[in-house]
Amino acid sequence: MSRAETTEDAPETAMIRVKNLTKVHHSDGTDVHAIRGIDLVVHSGEFVAVMGPSGSGKSTVLHLLAGLVPATGGEIWLRGRRLGGLSEAERAVLRRRHVGVVFQFFNLISNMTVADNVELPALLAGAGPKQARSRREYLLDELGLTDRADAPPTRLSGGQQQRVALARALANEPSLLLADEPTGNLDSTNTRDVIRLLEKVHDQGQTILLVTHDVRVASAADRVISLFDGMIVDDAAVSPASGAASSIGSILDL
Amino acid sequence: MRSLLLAPITGAANRTALINRQRRHLINLMRGLTEPAAERDNPIAVLLVEGARSHLQAGLDWLQRCQEEPA
Ligand SMILES: Nc1ncnc2c1ncn2[C@@H]1O[C@H](COP(=O)(O)OP(=O)(O)OP(=O)(O)O)[C@@H](O)[C@H]1O
Ligand SMILES: [Mg+2]
Numbered sequence: 001m002s003r004a005e006t007t008e009d010a011p012e013t014a015m016i017r018v019k020n021l022t023k024v025h026h027s028d029g030t031d032v033h034a035i036r037g038i039d040l041v042v043h044s045g046e047f048v049a050v051m052g053p054s055g056s057g058k059s060t061v062l063h064l065l066a067g068l069v070p071a072t073g074g075e076i077w078l079r080g081r082r083l084g085g086l087s088e089a090e091r092a093v094l095r096r097r098h099v100g101v102v103f104q105f106f107n108l109i110s111n112m113t114v115a116d117n118v119e120l121p122a123l124l125a126g127a128g129p130k131q132a133r134s135r136r137e138y139l140l141d142e143l144g145l146t147d148r149a150d151a152p153p154t155r156l157s158g159g160q161q162q163r164v165a166l167a168r169a170l171a172n173e174p175s176l177l178l179a180d181e182p183t184g185n186l187d188s189t190n191t192r193d194v195i196r197l198l199e200k201v202h203d204q205g206q207t208i209l210l211v212t213h214d215v216r217v218a219s220a221a222d223r224v225i226s227l228f229d230g231m232i233v234d235d236a237a238v239s240p241a242s243g244a245a246s247s248i249g250s251i252l253d254l
Numbered sequence: 255m256r257s258l259l260l261a262p263i264t265g266a267a268n269r270t271a272l273i274n275r276q277r278r279h280l281i282n283l284m285r286g287l288t289e290p291a292a293e294r295d296n297p298i299a300v301l302l303v304e305g306a307r308s309h310l311q312a313g314l315d316w317l318q319r320c321q322e323e324p325a
């Protein structure tokens with residue numbers, strides 16, 4: 001089979017297609033092989049959770065998929081567009097229109113209000129002010145943040161900032177949501193609110209790829225991918241366990 | 255779980271397979287608990303699910319530590 005076509009834009013329906021992806025970080029004269037040959041297809045509408053120990057390459061994969069750092073080897077297609085074939089500016093446009101990103105460390109704009117932080121991506125993507133505002137009101141309400149709308153992010157707790165970052169990533173109804181531990185700083189109640197919102201947008205067709213250590217978040221996904229040492233070591237569909245051994249009584253040994 | 259502790263004797267590939275199987279199992283158990291979502295209004299049921307959730311989370315965290323151990 002010819003591989004010549006792999007450098008073209010792919011005429012297909014996959015939201016994400018990754019072929020033999022590698023990433024080497026260079027720091028202080030040493031090479032860190034963070035990603036060591038990953039193949040992956042994520043279809044439109046899928047909800048995929050990525051798990052793995054610290055340093056296994058989860059954030060690096062997310063940054064590569066967002067087109068924020070260049071791959072060392074291999075190829076990534078987003079919605080059929082090959083990232084390596086796009087200019088920096090074209091990648092920025094693709095991201096603004098089609099990708100929402102929640103970073104592990106939020107990156108909120110500190111001299112803007114929470115409301116403006118959430119509305120900005122929609123406005124940048126060309127939404128009208130009215131539309132941006134109603135989407136923002138909806139998202140902040142879903143995440144229990146309505147009363148913090150006029151505060152600057154610096155006056156919010158870590159967990160609140162994390163939820164603002166999620167609202168911001170969903171503001172322009174992106175084709176693809178990429179989120180790095182979106183419940184990492186949240187208590188049980190706030191985690192539940194985030195999962196409910198993720199399930200809601202997923203039901204509406206949102207494609208989601210998120211990094212998590214949380215069993216509830218992972219169990220809400222369609223599929224869980226496990227990374228270890230820069231490689232995928234497991235890729236499994238989630239399906240509810242049933243039967244006597246899966247009852248609460250048996251899990252808790254009651 | 256005991257088979258996981260014995261896995262070093264039988265090799266790393268086997269250990270990865272055991273960890274994968276156990277991880278899938280814990281996640282599917284969690285999905286089985288949240289799927290019905292029927293008794294959201296029953297505080298006792300909510301507490302029981304919360305207890306089961308923390309057991310499953312501990313299992314997952316432990317598996318990750320097993321993974322990080324050199325083979
Ligand atoms: N900018 C960088 N420069 C040099 N090395 C890096 C850089 N970013 C990541 N690394 C290294 O690449 C490897 C993968 O890092 P990555 O941040 O992707 O891990 P992770 O799975 O997200 O971990 P965590 O669960 O702690 O967030 C690690 O060894 C890390 O030290
Ligand atoms: Mg990370």
